[in-house]
Amino acid sequence: MPLSKKRIGIVCPYGWDTPGGVQSHVGDLAEYLIRQGHYVSVLAPAIDEESLPDYVTSAGRPISIPYNGAVARVLFGPIAFSRVRQWINNGSFDVLHLHEPAIPSISLLACWAAEGPMVGTFHAAAKRQKVTFAVAPILEPVIEKLSARIAVSEAARETLTEHLETDAIVVPNGIYARRYRDGVVDSRWSGNTLGFIGRFEEKRKGLEVLVAALPKIIAEYPDVHIFIAGPGDSQEVLKEIDSNLHPRFTFLGRISEEEKANFLTSIALYIAPNTGGESFGIILAEALAGGASVIASDIPAFDSLLGHGKYGTLFESENSADLSSKVIELLGDENKRRSIAQEGKRYAQEFDWDVVAEKIYDVYEMAMVGGSTVTLSSENRAWNKFLGRQ
Amino acid sequence: MSKYLFAVLLIAIMAWYLSFSATRLDRLHHRVETSWANLDGLLQRRAAIAIEIARSEISDPASSLLLTFAAHQAREASIRDRSQAETGLTGALGILIETSTSIDGAIEQDLLRELKELTEKIKMAIAIHVDAVTRTQLVRKKWFIRLFRLAGTAPEPVTYEFEGDVL
DSSP states (O other): OOSSOOEEEEEOOSOTTSOOHHHHHHHHHHHHHHHTTOEEEEEEOOSOSTTSOTTEEEOOOOEEEEETTEEEEEOOSHHHHHHHHHHHHHHOOSEEEEESTTSTTHHHHHHHHEESSEEEEEOOOOOOOTHHHHHHHHHHHHHTTOSEEEESSHHHHHHHHHHHOOOOEEOOOOBOHHHHHTOOOOTTTOSSEEEEESOTTSGGGOHHHHHHHHHHHHHHOTTOEEEEESSSOHHHHHHTSOGGGGGGEEEEESOOHHHHHHHHHHSSEEEEOOOSOOSSOHHHHHHHHTTOOEEEEOOHHHHHHTGGGTSSEEEOTTOHHHHHHHHHHHHTOHHHHHHHHHHHHHHHGGGBHHHHHHHHHHHHHHHTTTOOOOEEOHHHHHHHHHTTOO | OHHHHHHHHHHHHHHHHHHHHHHHHHHHHHHHHHHHHHHHHHHHHHHHHHHHHHHSTTSOHHHHHHHHHHHHHHHHOOTTTHHHHHHHHHHHHHHHHHHOOOOOSHHHHHHHHHHHHHHHHHHHHHHHHHHHHHHHHHHHTSHHHHHTTTTTTOOOOOOOOOOGGGO
């Protein structure tokens, strides 16, 4: 429990209005810290400035740029930079927490503009790219200003070591494990059922892989049924699927947290066939906390989240034949399924916000040891004086 | 004329880059100092807990002697010998916790829990400090930084080798 209340500034690089792992992580963290009595201000790009929670300050409208195989809604440029500087100057923060500071965004701008106790969290896990050699000399002097680095997974940490030759402390993303702990089995969803949660229309969520794996699974288990929860247009998706398979799908739309807990406890297997673009896989952590037995593709984020297969079953990404054989094996072996789920549930408690936020706060404390506060960087101060600003 | 202009421009850029590098290095040295202060504080607290454990029921007289000795050595070591002394203390604590049987009292439980929490923090602090030191050493090695002596009189940072798995 912190003895003194601190002023904490958090920068979120992605548009606040678009749902995403980083945004909800930042939101949950900010709310947790506020409940602990700290003053928290979040700076994020936003389209609709009216409906923001009162701890969020808008840095302007985000623009969509293709980055790392997906479309990122970020913001940079001179106007954004001046807003970032103003926010830092007015905030008089004790510590600054920058998310994903190695991509072109307001996090990078804040890292450039500020000086003092700063913590950076790296979410992305990506393979080494040639372009890294070109950007490293630009990024290094900026990134090395961070007093401490956090990586959300072992995979993200490896990415950081490879790309920028710097180490990080691994602190996972947080979930409210308690909400998922006490789900009850709902007979609508139990039996030989497969569950899937997420925006199923997005290609990278990999619903296609699951559909391609179905015929083989049906041959062994004729009563298998698939339940899909999450926002999206189910008719659009069904068009792409063989009409003989249609009766096997039930689309649940958005479900409440309580329903989610029951859903995860009831289904036989939770399938995460994502083909990439995942930085952490928060939904897998929730599925584990809800007591589901998980089968997931072996993309880096999932591989490290599931402890290389210890807390869930991995299949080769985009290989539907491998997926169907893993599903058939586990549907036939209830004891194995249960024991994996139990291990996973125990392990998922590590992701509870009570544990995660305390760890993050420990890192803040280590960064704040010097007792100095966050100020605008001195080289900027010299330039400002020279240019007659402030 | 343009030749002179070009030369002036070149010198200006060089001057800017040197001042930029000097600021960068100064900031890194500051980071090393902060991370060391943090690590040092945590290690001091650990030594204090070790002495308390030595006085408690957990420890028999022989281990108490060993632990007290190790804790004092860790506290008095210079920055260069620090990691070795701390590893000694870790070893002494490890032996004690492994062999002790009477960890029932509330105070003893509290002490051990505090030690465990502290150990987690020390691991983090070491990671942060080692990263700061390696970065600083890397930048100090650059040829123009050595040529223009941008490091000034700041002492070369010493890295902290700690056998993490015995903690």
